[in-house]
Amino acid sequence: MRQIIIITLMAFALCAYAGQTTTATPDPNSAQEYFQRGNTFYKQCDYAHAMLCYMRAQKSEPLNKDIQHNINITRSKTIDKMPPESNIFFVEWYKALVMTNTIDNWAMISIVSLIAALLLFLAYLFVSNMAVRKVSFYTCVVLFLIFCFSVFFAWNRKYILNTHDTAIVMKEAVAIKNLPSTKAPDTAIIHEGTCVRITDKDMKGWFGIRLSDGREGWIRAANVEQI
DSSP states (O other): OHHHHHHHHHHHHHHHHHHHHTOOOOOTTSHHHHHHHHHHHHHTTOHHHHHHHHHHHHHHOTTOHHHHHHHHHHHHHSSSOOOOOOOOHHHHHHHHHHTTSOHHHHHHHHHHHHHHHHHHHHHHHHOOOHHHHHHHHHHHHHHHHHHHHHHHHHHHHHHHHHOOOEEEEOSSEEEEESSSSTTSOEEEEEETTOEEEEEEOOSTTEEEEEOTTSOEEEEEGGGEEEO
8 A cells, every 4th residue: 555655646746747847838830820920921912921821820720710711811812722632531530639739738648647547557456346446447448548549649740740741832933844854844833822732852952742633743842832
């Protein structure tokens, strides 16, 4: 019994320490900051930079209706008016679930759930009451699963935020080439504010891209800004 009390006190100390070390400072590149910057650019009729800021905001808050509303309005102001890429609904749901918490919050959930699971496992080992042992065991299993999912979600959120596979055209008019060369023939002309999917970054100074309507080609990297 004494061992359980000592481990419990240690667990609370670890939780308090984890809470202090994972407290995030205000992020100047948060979704709300990007949203406000996008509003400023939109008022200045700089739709390319407005779209860039709104898309960066949406990357952190994919279910924010205000951000999506402003993206739709800004897209209607661009010349190309490309429709957004459509994803399978459960992919969007999963991404939204991952983004409901920050990396720090997911880490905190994982730490607390793991410590609680260990304490309940100790209770399962040392408590003689059969009912308490059963509750401790099954709750321990649930908490361990929460720990595993929280770690995975934290890693996945970091991966999403650090993946820059989309970009906004920042030049007034940009040619899409069928090869990564200035001498290659043009396959299309797109304009500022258009969102493109980056499919290849292996060629220096060039991006392989795909438009939301399925067209593919190459574009000069200097003509776009990655989200």
